[in-house]
């Protein structure tokens with residue numbers, strides 16, 4: 001078919017939606033078909049692209065979707081809900097045939113191809129059966145191309161066809177009954193035909209000619225035979241009749257030649273055609289994005305541009321060990337390669353450094369080594385200039401100092417004394433606080449608990465490097481203390497990032513963000529001082545091209561108050577493994593927070609490390625964060641995995657030298 005209108009379309013989300021959402025997608029497809037006035041052809045083609053993963057280049061396969069017709073299809077595409085998700089092309093890449101052999105064709109580059117067409121289907125074909133994964137991939141996954149041609153029949157023609165079909169079945173049934181017999185099957189079929197005829201005649205359904213052609217392609221005949229056998233078994237388990245006619249393979253493969261030879265035609269009403277809905281799920285393949293692993297549904301790569309969203313903020317939720325830190329390390333290190341001027345401030349683990357130190361204990365084989373980041377340690381031998389009176393409002397500074405001086409919430413007198421001092425006009429810096437008149441009890445607390453931390457407050461703020469990792473290991477091993485340090489330094493980090501040129505991409509990453517999100521049982525932020533920072537970040541960071549990236553184990557942290565604000569401020573969310581009744585809400589809460597379908601929830605419950613669901617403005621996508629062997633050994637916290645060439649189930653092929 002020499003189509004004059006060819007479009008490449010983005011895939012439509014389907015299998016990872018809940019029933020309600022799926023029905024809406026199908027209703028749109030049906031509506032688009034109802035208004036179709038001439039033939040269209042869907043083509044789902046395998047293609048490959050090179051992607052940069054870390055510092056390696058991989059060839060990955062993905063599917064491209066084309067729709068072509070003899071008339072403009074903009075209205076059809078709009079009815080399908082694809083506004084702005086398609087581009088018009090001059091042509092679809094086709095097959096260059098060098099020899100036509102009876103049962104297959106030889107292609108220009110030495111590959112061989114074989115075409116099949118569906119010649120009969122059962123009436124109970126599953127919706128989207130072509131894209132449905134039955135455990136070993138979908139029918140589409142086995143092919144090089146699937147071509148579904150849908151041609152609306154003229155109204156008068158369809159009416160008479162349907163009438164004739166129903167009448168024929170009725171007549172057959174009569175014959176059986178006259179002979180004194182019954183045929184339940186036939187009766188059922190006749191009933192359905194009668195109903196279908198009524199719907200077509202009333203116009204609530206249309207009648208179409210549908211042809212579905214599969215093209216298998218392999219490097220040699222042996223491989224093709226093997227594939228053809230497996231393909232035949234799979235497809236025959238789904239449809240009732242399949243054929244690969246001899247002698248016309250060149251016509252079927254190229255799609256050029258008499259219409260009647262390009263593939264067998266089936267007659268179907270609108271409802272029946274929904275079975276041929278060719279999309280499994282969304283692909284996220286964005287220009288200027290970075291590789292984020294494979295799409296579990298479409299098997300394509302996920303290439304995602306965090307900055308090309310209404311904001312660049314992101315939150316990652318997952319149980320301990322689910323792969324949050326691995327995801328963030330690989331994501332950001334890949335961004336650091338793709339965007340050479342990327343600036344980032346990273347707050348390392350509260351427990352023990354894992355960004356500045358690899359699993360083998362070295363700096364070189366770590367996130368910091370890989371990205372060329374400088375390490376800033378909270379070390380008593382170095383003053384850091386993080387004076388709370390300079391970085392925070394007086395109220396927040398007083399609260400933070402009270403916490404660091406270990407003055408409890410219930411020690412009201414001490415708190416108000418300290419607050420008064422901090423808020424007085426004469427207090428410009430922390431030293432003015434020390435110098436102020438105060439009670440003996442307060443003096444004791446300050447001397448015992450604040451003075452040893454003086455190195456943090458003293459001196460001029462260090463000018464952070466454009467890629468900085470703050471390491472907390474030298475601080476006393478106390479969550480509250482380390483949390484306070486993160487809060488303090490994040491204010492500085494934010495100022496530093498804001499001082500960089502606006503177009504430059506920037507990240508503020510707080511792995512283990514509990515200090516920013518965790519609330520007490522009354523829903524108040526545990527670190528009220530963090531409030532300023534997070535809300536300010538959520539509000540203004542996007543004007544500075546800053547991505548605020550937070551990770552937490554607990555969905556509960558995102559349910560209310562501050563956490564809810566954070567969740568609502570993030571255009572990108574990632575959900576990794578959660579247990580059914582896990583701590584902090586588990587998968588129940590996650591399903592509620594992210595509006596997951598039952599399948600998605602089950603997926604999250606059984607997800608291995610690195611598997612999860614991306615929740616984006618375009619839709620939700622299940623993924624696996626495929627790591628290169630180097631990334632794995634640099635980013636794991638398990639020393640036994642260092643140097644091990646872990647190859648999880650999704651594998652890539654390295655391009656040959658000619659490709660490079």
Ligand SMILES: Nc1ncnc2c1ncn2[C@@H]1O[C@H](COP(=O)(O)OP(=O)(O)OP(=O)(O)O)[C@@H](O)[C@H]1O
Nearest residue numbers: 319320321322323324325326609610625636637638
């Ligand atoms: N994409 C992945 N592929 C293979 N293994 C992975 C992947 N991501 C994580 N893992 C494995 O899981 C381990 C834990 O991952 P990670 O440290 O990222 O978990 P986490 O969610 O940050 O946990 P915590 O909340 O305790 O910090 C890794 O050391 C590694 O062994």
Ligand SMILES: [Mg+2]
Nearest residue numbers: 324325326511
């Ligand atoms: Mg972690």
